[in-house]
Each structure stands twice: as C-alpha cells, then as structure tokens.
Amino acid sequence: MDRHQRVTVEAEPYPFELVPAQCALLIIDMQRDFLEAGGFGAMLGNDVSQLRRTIEPNRRLLAAWRTAGLQVMHTREGHRPDLSDLPPAKKIRGRGKTCIGDVGPMGRILVRGEPGHDIIPELSPLPTEPVIDKPGKGAFFATDLHAILQNRAIKQLIVTGVTTEVCVHTTIREANDRGYDCLVPEDCVGSYFPQFQEIGLQMIKAQGGIFGWVSQSAHILAAIR
Numbered sequence: 727m728d729r730h731q732r733v734t735v736e737a738e739p740y741p742f743e744l745v746p747a748q749c750a751l752l753i754i755d756m757q758r759d760f761l762e763a764g765g766f767g768a769m770l771g772n773d774v775s776q777l778r779r780t781i782e783p784n785r786r787l788l789a790a791w792r793t794a795g796l797q798v799m800h801t802r803e804g805h806r807p808d809l810s811d812l813p814p815a816k817k818i819r820g821r822g823k824t825c826i827g828d829v830g831p832m833g834r835i836l837v838r839g840e841p842g843h844d845i846i847p848e849l850s851p852l853p854t855e856p857v858i859d860k861p862g863k864g865a866f867f868a869t870d871l872h873a874i875l876q877n878r879a880i881k882q883l884i885v886t887g888v889t890t891e892v893c894v895h896t897t898i899r900e901a902n903d904r905g906y907d908c909l910v911p912e913d914c915v916g917s918y919f920p921q922f923q924e925i926g927l928q929m930i931k932a933q934g935g936i937f938g939w940v941s942q943s944a945h946i947l948a949a950i951r
C-alpha cells in the first residue's frame with residue numbers, strides 16, 4: 727500500500743476518500759471505567775455489557791492500522807487525583823451516592839492513575855502512540871490533541887470507541903469544526919442505549935454527512951489491505 731495514495735472506502739452518505747498517511751485512528755475512552763463492572767459507566771446505572779461488542783472489531787482495526795504503519799492515538803476521560811480539573815457541576819451530576827473521585831472496585835472513579843482509568847488490556851497503547859488525557863467529553867477540550875494532529879499533518883480521523891452519543895459524538899463535532907473529515911465504523915463504536923447508537927450514527931451521516939461519514943470496519947480493512 728502506498729500510504730499517500732487515495733483509497734475509496736465504502737461509506738454513507740457517500741464514499742470516503744481515505745489518504746492513509748493523513749489519517750489517524752483515534753480510539754475514544756476504551757477504559758475499564760466504561761467497559762467493566764464497578765466503574766463510572768456502571769455507577770451511572772448503565773449495563774456495561776452493551777459496549778463490549780466493540781472490543782474485537784477495535785482490536786482488529788488497531789492491529790491492521792499498526793501493521794500498515796499508520797498513526798494511532800488513544801484518549802482517556804479522567805481527572806487529576808486532586809480533582810482540581812473536575813468542574814463541580816460534573817462532580818455532582820446524577821445525584822448518585824458515588825461520585826467521580828470516590829473509591830470503587832477499580833480504584834477512585836475516573837481518576838488518572840487508578841486501575842479503572844486504564845485502557846482495557848485488549849487495546850493497550852504502544853509507547854509510540856499518544857494517549858490524550860481529557861477532562862471533558864470532547865477530546866479537543868483542554869488537551870493538546872489538535873496540536874499533535876497538526877504537527878503530524880493529519881487531516882482525517884477514523885473515530886472509534888465509547889460512547890457513541892457522548893464522547894464519540896462530542897469529539898466528532900469538535901473535530902468537524904476544526905476542519906477534520908471524520909469516518910466512523912459503526913461496529914467499533916458503542917452506546918449503553920441501542921436507540922442512541924442507531925440515532926447517533928444517523929445524526930453523523932444525515933444532511934449530506936453533516937458531521938462525517940459512517941462505515942464498517944470491514945470496509946476500512948479492505949481499503950488498507
């Protein structure tokens with residue numbers, strides 16, 4: 727594969743013209759706190775098993791992306807141990823008994839350095855892959871992601887991870903406003919709510935691709951093979 731050669735990926739609302747050398751795989755928040763019992767997702771009352779179907783497609787896409795020598799970046803949602811970057815409004819949202827920063831089965835919830843904050847072992851970052859620690863839902867807010875992408879001449883993003891309508895959507899909207907073309911493989915993003923998964927994907931590709939394109943990981947794998 728010539729990484730600078732444009733390849734067409736089957737997608738909606740129309741084919742995506744992928745330039746592998748200019749495209750990063752951005753994996754959003756595949757953390758134990760969202761995908762395993764006892765973390766932040768479960769604390770909010772969610773069924774974490776809904777998200778686990780995304781692990782294997784992400785693992786395959788990540789392996790292929792690495793084999794092709796392309797850019798990979800990961801994000802993690804979480805806060806400093808002193809919680810100085812945690813807005814009070816975020817801390818008390820939900821009126822739950824347990825809050826961000828409290829101790830749960832996987833350590834302090836959504837706090838950097840705690841076991842629950844880690845990316846799941848199936849998708850562990852390599853030392854060469856930037857990990858963006860973000861205090862918000864969007865990966866561009868209060869992070870150096872945009873600078874890293876610009877330094878590496880990235881113009882396109884394949885956005886995967888969890889959850890579709892929260893951190894994935896917020897990140898795609900932020901990226902779109904900054905001029906990036908975003909492609910979302912639907913089997914690699916997940917929501918706790920099946921109806922939000924479906925509508926969230928429709929919202930991206932509606933109106934001529936108002937925020938981006940939606941595809942399947944198999945189409946992306948075929949394009950970079």
Ligand code: TIU
Pocket residue numbers: 754755760767770803863888889890892893894918
């Ligand atoms: N609650 C929920 O669906 N998601 C989040 O809080 N964060 C992310 O989406 N990563």
